[in-house]
Amino acid sequence: EAAVDAIKGHAKDDxxxxxxxxxxxxxxxWVWEDLKSVRNIRPSFQWGLLPALAYxxxxxxxxxxxxxxxxxxxxxxxxxxxxxxxCQKIEYPKPDGKLSFDLLTNLQRSxxxxxxxxxxxxxxRNMDLARESYEVY
Numbered sequence: 001e002a003a004v005d006a007i008k009g010h011a012k013d014d015x016x017x018x019x020x021x022x023x024x025x026x027x028x029x030w031v032w033e034d035l036k037s038v039r040n041i042r043p044s045f046q047w048g049l050l051p052a053l054a055y056x057x058x059x060x061x062x063x064x065x066x067x068x069x070x071x072x073x074x075x076x077x078x079x080x081x082x083x084x085x086x087c088q089k090i091e092y093p094k095p096d097g098k099l100s101f102d103l104l105t106n107l108q109r110s111x112x113x114x115x116x117x118x119x120x121x122x123x124x125r126n127m128d129l130a131r132e133s134y135e136v137y
Contacts (some may be wrong), residue, residue, distance in 0.1 A: 038057075
């Protein structure tokens, strides 16, 4: 809703749209309560699968997502990112046409529909940084 309101009130140029009231609108909506009630689920998985499942059940069914604490991750997601050169290359099997399909078939089945000359909706501000990130990661 915040995005729609921002777009409606925005001039038709290429400068972008600022979602100034997005944060407050999310916090005052049902979405915030839903997200808050599951905030401890993902961080619990740093303890391992079985402890996380046990904790998640207790948090969900005993505390109803209203535990008086908030678990934190040991590190931010981006800190776990490693350059591609340090990772083992994943060799994906060729599409078999039954369970896995080629890119064009998947794209066609996704129902994506746009005009051929439609401008891209994502704008990359710094192409040099994007190229560098692509080459490294």
